[in-house]
Amino acid sequence: xxxxxxxxxxxxxxxxxxxxxxxxxxxxxxxxxxxxxxxxxxxxxxxxxxxxxxxxxxxxxxxxxxxxxxxxxxxxxxxxxxxxxxxxxxxxxxxxxxxxxxxxxxxxxxxxxxxxxxxxxxxxxxxxxxxxxxxxxxxxxxxxxxxxxxxxxxxxxxxxxxxxxxxxxxxxxxxxxxxxxxxxxxxxxxxxxxxxxxxxxxxxxxxxxxxxxxxxxxxxxxxxxxxxxxxxxxxxxxxxxxxxxxxxxxxxxxxxxxxxxxxxxxxxxxxxxxxxxxxxxxxxxxxxxxxxxxxxxxxxxxxxxxxxxxxxxxxxxxxxxxxxxxxxxxxxxxxxxxxxxxxxxxxxxxxxxxxxxxxxxxxxxxxxxxxxxxxxxxxxxxxxxxxxxxxxxxxxxxxxxxxxxxxxxxxxxxxxxxxxxxxxxxxxxxxxxxxxxxxxxxxxxxxxxxxxxxxxxxxxxxxxxxxxxxxxxxxxxxxxxxxxxxxxxxxxxxxxxxxxxxxxxxxxxxxxxxxxxxxxxxxxxxxxxxxxxxxxxxxxxxxxxxxxxxxxxxxxxxxxxxxxxxxxxxxxxxxxxxxxxxxxxxxxxxxxxxxxxxxxxxxxxxxxxxxxxxxxxxxxxxxxxxxxxxxxxxxxxxxxxxxxxxxxxxxxxxxxxxxxxxxxxxxxxxxxxxxxxxxxxxxxxxxxxxxxxxxxxx
Numbered sequence: 036x037x038x039x040x041x042x043x044x045x046x047x048x049x050x051x052x053x054x055x056x057x058x059x060x061x062x063x064x065x066x067x068x069x070x071x072x073x074x075x076x077x078x079x080x081x082x083x084x085x086x087x088x089x090x091x092x093x094x095x096x097x098x099x100x101x102x103x104x105x106x107x108x109x110x111x112x113x114x115x116x117x118x119x120x121x122x123x124x125x126x127x128x129x130x131x132x133x134x135x136x137x138x139x140x141x142x143x144x145x146x147x148x149x150x151x152x153x154x155x156x157x158x159x160x161x162x163x164x165x166x167x168x169x170x171x172x173x174x175x176x177x178x179x180x181x182x183x184x185x186x187x188x189x190x191x192x193x194x195x196x197x198x199x200x201x202x203x204x205x206x207x208x209x210x211x212x213x214x215x216x217x218x219x220x221x222x223x224x225x226x227x228x229x230x231x232x233x234x235x236x237x238x239x240x241x242x243x244x245x246x247x248x249x250x251x252x253x254x255x256x257x258x259x260x261x262x263x264x265x266x267x268x269x270x271x272x273x274x275x276x277x278x279x280x281x282x283x284x285x286x287x288x289x290x291x292x293x294x295x296x297x298x299x300x301x302x303x304x305x306x307x308x309x310x311x312x313x314x315x316x317x318x319x320x321x322x323x324x325x326x327x328x329x330x331x332x333x334x335x336x337x338x339x340x341x342x343x344x345x346x347x348x349x350x351x352x353x354x355x356x357x358x359x360x361x362x363x364x365x366x367x368x369x370x371x372x373x374x375x376x377x378x379x380x381x382x383x384x385x386x387x388x389x390x391x392x393x394x395x396x397x398x399x400x401x402x403x404x405x406x407x408x409x410x411x412x413x414x415x416x417x418x419x420x421x422x423x424x425x426x427x428x429x430x431x432x433x434x435x436x437x438x439x440x441x442x443x444x445x446x447x448x449x450x451x452x453x454x455x456x457x458x459x460x461x462x463x464x465x466x467x468x469x470x471x472x473x474x475x476x477x478x479x480x481x482x483x484x485x486x487x488x489x490x491x492x493x494x495x496x497x498x499x500x501x502x503x504x505x506x507x508x509x510x511x512x513x514x515x516x517x518x519x520x521x522x523x524x525x526x527x528x529x530x531x532x533x534x535x536x537x538x539x540x541x542x543x544x545x546x547x548x549x550x551x552x553x554x555x556x557x558x559x560x561x562x563x564x565x566x567x568x569x570x571x572x573x574x575x576x577x578x579x580x581x582x583x584x585x586x587x588x589x590x591x592x593x594x595x596x597x598x599x600x601x602x603x604x605x606x607x608x609x610x611x612x613x614x615x616x617x618x619x620x621x622x623x624x625x626x627x628x629x630x631x632x633x634x635x636x637x638x639x640x641x642x643x644x645x646x647x648x649x650x651x652x653x654x655x656x657x658x659x660x661x662x663x664x665x666x667x668x669x670x671x672x673x674x675x676x677x678x679x680x681x682x683x684x685x686x687x688x689x690x691x692x693x694x695x696x697x698x699x700x701x702x703x704x705x706x707x708x709x710x711x712x713x714x715x716x717x718x719x720x721x722x723x724x725x726x727x728x729x730x731x732x733x
Contacts, residue, residue, distance in 0.1 A: 049116050049398045049405060051123045054310040054330045054413035058124045058302050059356075061142040063170060064152030065163045066131035069182040071097050071109055072289045073152060074126050080295040081117035081124075083400075087289075096401035097128035102504045110501045112138040112145075112342050114354065114399045114415055122303040125415045133162065133706055134495035136445050137477030138342075139169060141426065144442045145341045145356045145415060147312035148276070149177035150298070155189035155286075159197040161653065161707035167202055173442075176279045176307055179206055180298065184219045184288040191286055202282065205247075207240050209272075209283035210297055222286065222294050226272070227265045244268055247275035269304060277307035309413030314358045315339075316440040320371050320388055325437055328359045332411040336360030336368065336432040339439050340418075343426045343474045345509065351473075353418045354399060355410075355430065358439070362410040362418075362430075367392050369436035370421075371429045390433050394420025425473040444476050446711060447492035449697040451499045453514040454489065460512050464489075467510035471502060478502060485599060486520040486731075496698055520731065521690045523598045524642040524717060530555040531637035535629030537621050547613035548621035550574060550582050552629040553606040554637075559717060563590065566606040574610035578622040582607050585626025592627075594634035597731035601642070601717075605630070641720040641728065643689050647672075650684045650700065652708040657682045660700075660708065667692035668724075687715055691724075 051057045062070040075087035075095050088094035093104030097113035109130040116125045129135075129142035143149070149170055153163060170177055179202070181194055191212055199206045210222040211233060225237040226244075241263065245254050248271035257263055275281035285301060287294035314328035317337060328337055342354040355362070370391050397404030399417040410416040424430065427444075431437040455461035468480050468491075479492035493499040506512045531554045539546040557564065565583045574582065583605075590600040610625070648669070652660050661671060661684060669688035677683045688696075693712065700708045 049118065049123060050407065050409070051411055051414050053332065053411065055308045056122050057309055057411075057413045058122060058148065058306050059127065059146040059309060059413070059415060060124055060302055060306065061127040061129060061146035061149045061175075062152055063129060063139065063142070063149045063166055063177070064131050064180075065157075065160070065166060066108055068131060068152045068154045068157070069289055070131065070150075070152045071095050071128055073150070073180065073182055073287060074115060074128050076287075076289040076292055076295050077124075077126060077299060078115055078117050080292055081119045081299060083115070083117040097126075099402035100505075101508055102501055108132065110135055110138070110497075111344075112142045112354070113401055114145075115401055116398055116415075117299075119299040120303050123414070124299070124302055127415075131162075131166070132497055133165070133701065134493075134498035134501075136169070136494065137475060139166070140442050140444065141341045143170065143173050143175055144315075144339070145354070147176070147309050147413075148302075148306040149175050150180045150302075151177045151282075152180045152182055153194060153198065154183040154186070155181050155191050155194050156183050156186035157194075159194065159201045161705055164201055165706060171279075174279050174313075176276050176312070177282055178209075178276065178301060178306075179282055179284040181284065181286045182289055184212060184286055184293070185290055195284060198284070205243060205280060206282045206284060207243050208236060208285075209240065209301065210285050210294065211236060212286045212293075219286065219288055219291070219293055222297055224297070226268050241268060243281060244271050244275060247271060247278075247281050273305045273307070276305055277311050309358075315442075318438045318440070320369075320436050320438055330412045331359060332361045334359040334412065335435045335437070336362065336366075336430070337437045337439065338362060338368075338430040340421070340424050340426055340428045340430065343424070345470045345474060350419065351421060351470075353421045353424055355416050355418050357410050357412050357414055357416070359412050360432065361412065362393070362396060362416065364394070364396050364408070365392060367433050368430040369433050370424045371431065371436055371438045372427075372441070389423060391421060391423055393418050393430075426476050445494060447477055447479050447494050447498075448710070448712065449493045449495055449499065450519045450694060451491045451493055451503075452488045452517045452519040453491060453503075454517055456513040456515050460514065463510065463512045464514065467506055467512040470510065471505065475502070483520075483522065485522040488517070488520055490519065494697070495701065519694055521694070522644060523596075523691075523720070523728070523731075525593055525595050525598050525600045525639050526602050526642055527554055527556045527600075527634070528638035528640045531633040533629035533631070533633030533636070535625035535627070535632065537625040537628060540616070545613075545616040546618065546621040546624075547616035548578070548581075548610070548618075548625035549612075550610035550622065550625045550629050551608050552582075552586070552626070552633060553608055554630065554633040555604050555606075557602040557604050559602055561602050563587070563601070564604040566604065568606055568608050569610065573612070574607065574622070575612050575617070578612065578617065578619065579607065581619045581622035582610075582626035582629075585623030586630050588623065589627035589630045593731065594631055595639040596641070596728055598641070600630075600639075641725040642717040643691055643720040644717050645687045645689055645715045646693060646712040647715045648686050648688045648693070648696075648710055648712050650686070650708060650710040651677055651681055652684070652704055654680055654682050656704055656707065657684065659703065660684055661686075663699075663703065664688060667696075668721075688712075689720075 078084045079087040096115045113128045127142045129139045212219040213221040310330040317325045337359040338357040340353045396407040397417045429439045481490040533552045669686040672685040675683045
């Protein structure tokens with residue numbers, strides 16, 4: 036940040052005249068690989084900063100949130116532009132930790148190519164492979180950047196071999212480190228003839244680039260000994276990178292700046308421009324297909340909100356990627372759709388289908404902004420005063436409204452139940468959570484009607500921690516975590532009878548109601564049936580419904596541990612009334628008492644929900660994961676191969692055993708495992724497990 040030691044230089048003109056003068060580059064890599072530090076060094080190298088900031092000191096451009104500076108890690112997507120060789124490069128820094136994969140996917144949506152950053156002193160682990168698969172899933176062009184060459188345990192050659200083994204034989208070095216003793220002092224290029232260039236590596240690189248060009252005559256010329264011009268090779272390299280079939284490798288030392296100039300040259304010369312990277316599929320608001328988007332500043336406006344933030348002083352700020360047309364200040368736009376509507380069914384758009392006038396435009400630079408007069412297709416910008424648009428929403432022209440197919444968001448699987456810390460917090464909680472939900476589509480907020488809990492479904496513990504910190508620091512709302520309650524139910528194991536007598540006399544009108552019930556269980560999912568078999572007017576007609584209402588109320592309160600009672604037939608057989616003292620409330624009370632007495636005379640079974648769980652892990656972890664699922668009272672339904680080295684495990688598991696499975700699986704698999712879950716059915720809970728359940732409160 037400018038006020039903490041690394042000042043942004045104001046001399047750079049950040050307005051891009053056309054899409055071919057723009058490169059949107061997302062930094063992807065595991066936590067600790069040095070993405071944010073690399074961004075700082077590139078910004079300083081290009082003259083966008085007077086000097087790079089430090090993650091340790093909390094002075095970097097991209098880590099501007101208080102929690103990021105406190106923990107020394109990125110948790111949010113951030114953008115910082117620079118200009119190199121007349122080309123604007125929007126650096127999109129993303130978190131590397133799995134809990135913030137939603138931010139990563141937003142960054143992949145905003146960009147057209149990626150710098151895949153790995154540290155020379157670390158290994159290519161499963162978390163790194165997972166990030167590579169994230170890029171692969173969206174066909175993202177990428178180059179591999181090996182950082183931290185100056186670290187004591189740095190092993191550039193060893194890490195390069197690991198990357199090739201993990202990511203394929205099209206991962207080849209474009210430059211190699213040049214050393215003086217143990218210190219890396221520069222790079223040697225392999226594409227053009229240079230003194231000291233390893234001929235074998237150079238030959239492998241050129242052959243791979245020519246092979247990707249699919250020009251057989253060019254390969255024949257090269258094999259025949261002809262020197263291929265560098266501009267021809269660069270053109271072939273650019274096409275191969277743009278197709279995401281070739282991945283050049285560059286070593287970079289962020290502390291000394293070695294390799295940064297070469298990396299900027301690669302980004303501007305060999306990375307695809309926005310016009311060369313396919314735009315998302317586009318539809319009309321009615322769900323009909325629309326013509327494919329061209330990255331044309333003169334075309335119809337189609338843009339997308341890739342991130343939303345709220346600032347107590349500035350208000351809501353939207354990070355927008357313009358795919359077509361030109362965005363101007365105070366322009367009316369149509370806001371359409373978001374993640375939870377439209378797609379899947381191609382239907383309507385909830386309430387996100389309206390016109391709105393945008394506010395001022397700016398070029399984002401971390402938490403700072405530089406005013407912008409217009410934003411052409413292909414560029415990124417910050418938009419103020421968008422009161423309705425949320426992350427994932429499409430902005431388009433009012434005359435030709437459009438909806439972009441949304442990117443896929445991860446399913447949050449870790450429940451965190453919270454309550455407001457005080458009455459003052461409770462008054463502000465709803466609005467604050469609504470803003471958090473608008474900012475972060477990977478958060479799901481649930482008000483559970485059965486357990487009456489407010490639940491934040493998160494991607495992991497770090498995600499939950501960041502959300503709660505944001506609630507407090509940004510919105511001044513504090514909450515307390517409480518144990519998460521699974522939606523258990525109760526039912527009768529066999530038939531029973533109950534007698535409910537509610538008689539009170541305290542002067543004046545008293546309370547008098549008596550009823551007799553017969554209760555019997557029904558098959559799962561049948562629900563509740565109430566049968567009236569009263570004869571002779573023992574219970575007056577006007578009070579029959581009162582008995583049913585009292586029974587239903589008691590079923591909601593439970594008869595064993597306070598969980599709702601389900602799948603029951605209740606028959607009213609007899610009762611008594613008083614001409615003066617009987618009332619609606621008296622018979623409601625008597626109905627509840629009769630059900631409780633019936634429960635006491637038979638066995639009440641606890642029912643627990645089961646989920647169908649699909650776990651995907653590397654093959655060598657299958658046995659351990661299956662054993663763990665069995666220990667969680669899961670039933671194995673089968674396995675299936677996923678790709679070359681991963682297996683999918685299908686099982687039915689009680690929800691009570693899955694509360695922290697998102698955390699436990701990640702820990703047990705070192706980040707290699709993923710899972711999904713879907714409700715299956717309810718079934719009786721074993722007596723020994725039910726005996727340990729505490730009564731439900733609240």
